[in-house]
Amino acid sequence: MSKLKEGELIKNGFALPAAGGMKCVIEEFIGGGGQGEVYRVKLGSETLALKWYFEDSQKSELKASLKNLINIGAPNDNFLWPKEVIEYEGKFGYVMGLRPAEYQKSQLLVNGKINLNFRTVAHACLQLADSFRLLHIPGLAYQDINWGNLFINPSTGDILICDNDNVTEHGKNVAGIAGTYGFMAPEVVMGGLPNAHTDMFSLAVLMFRMLFLDHPFDGKRWVDTACWDQAAQKKYYGQMPLFIYNPSDSSNNPVAGEQDNVILRWKMYPQYIRDCFTKVFTEGLTDPENGRLMEENWLDVFRRLQESIFPCPYCEVPIIYDVDKIKNEGKISCWNPKCQGYEQKLPTPPRLRIKIGKRERIVVLNVDTKLYHYQLVKSAPSLKEGGPVVAEMAQNPKDPEKWGLRNLSNNNWTFTTNSGDIKDVNPDKAMPLTKNIKEIDFKTSATAEIRI
Amino acid sequence: MAIDSVPIIGGGVSKRELKIFWLIDVSGSMAIDGKMTAVNRAIKAVIPELQSSAEDFPDIQTYVQAMKFGNGAEWHNSSAEKIESYVWREIDAEQAVTDMGAAMQLLAHELTEEKLGKKAIPPVIILLSDGQPTDNYEGGLEELLKQRWSKKSIRVAIAIGKDADEEKLKMFCSNPVEIPPFVAGNETQLVKFIKWASVALSRTASTPAIDATGGVAAVPTPPPIKAEVKIGEASDDTDDDVW
Ligand SMILES: Nc1ncnc2c1ncn2[C@@H]1O[C@H](COP(=O)(O)OP(=O)(O)OP(=O)(O)O)[C@@H](O)[C@H]1O
Ligand SMILES: [Zn+2]
Numbered sequence: 001m002s003k004l005k006e007g008e009l010i011k012n013g014f015a016l017p018a019a020g021g022m023k024c025v026i027e028e029f030i031g032g033g034g035q036g037e038v039y040r041v042k043l044g045s046e047t048l049a050l051k052w053y054f055e056d057s058q059k060s061e062l063k064a065s066l067k068n069l070i071n072i073g074a075p076n077d078n079f080l081w082p083k084e085v086i087e088y089e090g091k092f093g094y095v096m097g098l099r100p101a102e103y104q105k106s107q108l109l110v111n112g113k114i115n116l117n118f119r120t121v122a123h124a125c126l127q128l129a130d131s132f133r134l135l136h137i138p139g140l141a142y143q144d145i146n147w148g149n150l151f152i153n154p155s156t157g158d159i160l161i162c163d164n165d166n167v168t169e170h171g172k173n174v175a176g177i178a179g180t181y182g183f184m185a186p187e188v189v190m191g192g193l194p195n196a197h198t199d200m201f202s203l204a205v206l207m208f209r210m211l212f213l214d215h216p217f218d219g220k221r222w223v224d225t226a227c228w229d230q231a232a233q234k235k236y237y238g239q240m241p242l243f244i245y246n247p248s249d250s251s252n253n254p255v256a257g258e259q260d261n262v263i264l265r266w267k268m269y270p271q272y273i274r275d276c277f278t279k280v281f282t283e284g285l286t287d288p289e290n291g292r293l294m295e296e297n298w299l300d301v302f303r304r305l306q307e308s309i310f311p312c313p314y315c316e317v318p319i320i321y322d323v324d325k326i327k328n329e330g331k332i333s334c335w336n337p338k339c340q341g342y343e344q345k346l347p348t349p350p351r352l353r354i355k356i357g358k359r360e361r362i363v364v365l366n367v368d369t370k371l372y373h374y375q376l377v378k379s380a381p382s383l384k385e386g387g388p389v390v391a392e393m394a395q396n397p398k399d400p401e402k403w404g405l406r407n408l409s410n411n412n413w414t415f416t417t418n419s420g421d422i423k424d425v426n427p428d429k430a431m432p433l434t435k436n437i438k439e440i441d442f443k444t445s446a447t448a449e450i451r452i
Numbered sequence: 453m454a455i456d457s458v459p460i461i462g463g464g465v466s467k468r469e470l471k472i473f474w475l476i477d478v479s480g481s482m483a484i485d486g487k488m489t490a491v492n493r494a495i496k497a498v499i500p501e502l503q504s505s506a507e508d509f510p511d512i513q514t515y516v517q518a519m520k521f522g523n524g525a526e527w528h529n530s531s532a533e534k535i536e537s538y539v540w541r542e543i544d545a546e547q548a549v550t551d552m553g554a555a556m557q558l559l560a561h562e563l564t565e566e567k568l569g570k571k572a573i574p575p576v577i578i579l580l581s582d583g584q585p586t587d588n589y590e591g592g593l594e595e596l597l598k599q600r601w602s603k604k605s606i607r608v609a610i611a612i613g614k615d616a617d618e619e620k621l622k623m624f625c626s627n628p629v630e631i632p633p634f635v636a637g638n639e640t641q642l643v644k645f646i647k648w649a650s651v652a653l654s655r656t657a658s659t660p661a662i663d664a665t666g667g668v669a670a671v672p673t674p675p676p677i678k679a680e681v682k683i684g685e686a687s688d689d690t691d692d693d694v695w
Contacts, residue, residue: 110465111510148508181659213465215511226565227604228468229574230660258466 016050016088018043024050024086024095035165036093043084043095050086051165052093062165063092069167070094075134078127079161094165103151103160106206110147110213118309118318120157125207126302127159132203133295136196141170143194145202146180147209170196181233182215186285189238197288204280204292211269214262216281219244219252223259243281245274268335270308270322276301307363307375310349315339321349321364350433352440354448362451365433367403369393376409376446390442394430406430411443467513468571471532472502472654473562475555476543477581477612478522483545487582487612490639492542494646501651502535509658512573517562521555522548549586552620555579556592563601574604574657578649579624582612593623606653609633610645 015023022044030038036053053062066082074081082094108114116124128150135142143166151160173193178184185201188194208216215222217236225232236242242252244259245266254262266274276293284291308321312334319334326332332348334341350365356378363375371391390409396402406428407413413425416438425431431440433450440448474495482488495518506514515532519525520543528543559577561567568575596602609621611633621633634649636642 105507107508107510109510111507113507223571226568226570227572227574227601229604229657233660261465 016086018086018095019084026050033163040098041095047098048083048095049080049098050093050095052086053091058091065168066092066094066165069140069164072138072140075137075140076131078131078159079135079164081164096164099151099160099162102153102155103158104154106147106150106152106159106210109152109154109210114152114154116152116154116157116210118320119306120154121210122302122305122309123157124152124159125210126299126306127157128161128203128207129295129298129302131159131161132199133299135167136170136199136295139170139196140167141194141196142167142199143173144179144183145199145206146183147206148180150206181230181237184237185288186238186241187288189234197292200292200295201280201284201288203295203298204277204284207298208277208281211273212262212265214244214254214259216243216277217241217252219254219259221252223255241281241285243278243285245278246282247278264335268320270305270320271324273301273305303374304361307361310364310366312336312339312341313346314341319346321351321362323362348451350450350452352448353451354446356446365393365403367393371405373409376442376444378445396430396432402432404430404432405440409442409444413440413442415440465511466571467511468573469569470509470512470514470573470654470657471562471568471575472514472516472535472650473559473575473577474516474518474650475559475577475579476518476520476528477550477552477583478520478543478546479548479550479583479586480522480545481582481615482612485613486639487642488543488545490642491580491612491646492540493639494643496540497643498647498650499535499538499540501647502654505651505655506535508655512658514654518543519555519558520546521551521558522546524551525554525558527558550581550583551587552579552581552585553587553589553592556589556596556624560592560596560599560602563596563599563605565601568601572601574606575601576650576653576657577605577607578646578653579607579609579621580612580646581609581621582616584615584617585620589620590623606657608649608653610642610649611635612642613637 014026016026018024025042026039027042027047028040030040030049032038035057036051039050039052041048041050063085066085070082070084080096080099082096085092085094104114109116132142132145142164144163149161149163151162152158171193179188179194179198179202181189183202183205184194185192185198188198192198205216219242221236221242222228225236242249244252244254244262246252254266256263276297280292282291284293305320309318310321311317312319315334315336315338317334317336317339319332321332326348331345333343333346336342352363352365354361354363354375356376359378361375363369363371369392370389373388373390376390390407392406392408394404394406396404407425407430408427410427412427413431414422415425415431416422417436418438423431431437433452435450435452437450440450442448476491478488482491502514502516506512514535516529516535516538517532518528520528523546528541563575605626607624607626608631609624611618611621613636616633616635618633618635622628625631625633634641634645636645
């Protein structure tokens with residue numbers, strides 16, 4: 001084969017040899033990064049992305065690491081995982097899935113160019129926690145979790161995680177990557193190596209920024225610092241980080257007029273979410289192993305959040321049903337200052353209180369509420385396994401004002417009325433949701449009461 | 453009532469300011485060999501890249517401002533302009549000498565606390581020249597470096613062609629050992645250096661990257677001048693002539 005000249009690969013139609021005698025045909029230059037450049041390519045009939053490394057990154061350890069990652073396989077479909085190493089004239093790159101256009105830079109959330117509502121943001125965080133859970137299970141670490149590597153479909157909250165070539169075995173560091181300021185765990189800022197524990201810190205920062213938009217450590221100190229340079233970041237993210245809502249030190253609290261997003265949202269999210277972040281950003285600063293939440297805990301948190309959202313009856317903004325808040329404040333109210341329900345007592349939304357053994361979950365009932373398998377079984381850690389929809393809301397055909405619950409599972413549910421009658425709800429049938437019902441039995445070891 | 457369509461209120465966070473300054477030599481010799489044309493082309497080309505790069509840093513507002521120096525120095529844009537709406541007005545070479553000292557003095561006025569504000573990140577300054585300073589360069593530079601903000605700034609220089617005074621340009625650089633002046637021998641290289649200096653350095657100022665050797669990689673690796681197999685962005689001109 002003839003020698004490659006400068007700029008030759010970019011020419012449309014240039015074909016690199018791939019496995020099994022296939023050709024990897026360059027179609028278009030997409031963009032350049034710190035380690036290489038990315039092209040749209042065609043491999044067989046598939047349209048994919050090729051990352052080709054700069055001279056500096058053409059290292060045999062990186063190539064071996066990529067091959068190892070390909071063998072291990074993608075943790076789930078949310079990763080644009082390496083599929084095949086492509087080699088040519090002693091140089092290499094790798095192909096991965098091409099990111100579809102509807103996935104947008106997650107940073108756009110923070111400048112208001114895309115919006116997620118409580119439901120989609122909970123979905124996105126749930127996906128993130130589950131994806132990194134699956135990545136960590138076989139002993140891998142991502143090492144550089146930050147918003148630059150995360151893309152979101154704003155209408156669904158689905159995510160894509162890019163730049164997986166730096167993924168390594170927990171405790172190894174092939175690419176010489178440490179991370180991105182503002183996301184790194186303090187011990188990494190101070191010169192330590194990233195690993196699965198530091199991932200859990202960075203993941204918490206990323207989710208915090210998605211939920212609250214502002215940064216968990218940028219409070220008064222950030223406002224008081226004229227030049228936010230590397231020295232300042234090293235000090236406030238590494239040497240002496242202080243969470244903006246540290247319960248015992250308010251000196252770095254967010255400043256009104258500067259960090260209004262977090263001031264508003266900290267009030268909007270339920271106590272259990274605040275508690276999780278407070279733990280990671282206080283205890284977790286110095287206790288990487290036990291102070292940072294496990295992905296499973298985050299899964300529970302975001303599932304719970306998803307189950308507790310309902311629209312304000314006046315202005316329709318999403319509101320979170322939060323038992324702790326009702327206990328503390330005596331009411332649920334609308335957070336939208338323009339709404340007539342602002343800080344007023346709203347009627348409590350109808351909900352199901354599902355009991356599985358000793359555990360309880362409250363699911364708020366909206367017209368578009370669906371129940372998933374995981375909500376009705378004892379343990380279903382993985383989203384895929386927890387997947388299928390087992391119930392949905394249904395209108396009574398005789399009176400559309402009356403709502404019921406349709407059985408989409410394969411089980412024959414039963415319900416007991418207040419007078420003690422037991423009735424069957426076969427698959428595809430719907431049952432009424434009224435005060436007259438004492439208990440629903442989903443036949444999965446879960447039962448439920450209706451709260452209206 | 454379906455709630456999927458309801459966005460949560462907000463969006464838009466408090467921003468820090470990043471300023472990128474281009475200091476451009478407009479001396480007579482810049483008219484020769486298409487140097488000034490190349491500078492204009494390079495800056496025009498880098499604007500969309502800076503706009504798209506700025507999207508990655510929603511908590512930073514990027515401003516750009518260009519200065520001309522020849523017989524004295526003056527701002528090409530009277531004030532720093534937001535990158536989102538920035539339009540490049542072409543610069544012409546003048547019948548002028550190379551008053552680089554005047555450029556340093558003029559810049560010094562911008563690196564004050566009042567001018568950079570209370571919420572800034574390190575400014576990025578890119579000096580472009582093809583010749584010898586003709587005025588009191590050292591004096592001007594001293595005044596510049598006296599500013600407290602100079603110490604924070606990221607300063608690089610691009611020498612256009614062989615006649616530029618590399619030693620003098622080196623004195624301007626904030627990290628002369630790791631990032632000494634680039635010597636652009638042709639238009640392709642010049643475009644590449646201007647792009648790299650503007651985009652990569654502003655990204656570094658926005659979020660410093662660190663490497664795993666324990667050290668802090670204050671600046672990313674400059675682009676290779678001649679990679680044997682450079683698989684790069686298509687350049688629409690294949691003209692590689694040396695000026
Ligand atoms: N699988 C993909 N599909 C579509 N576009 C991609 C894909 N991977 C990367 N890109 C785009 O290609 C460009 C370069 O990507 P790359 O990952 O090299 O950049 P980066 O994230 O800035 O780099 P790095 O983190 O390695 O410094 C970016 O614009 C990126 O969005
Ligand atoms: Zn309301």
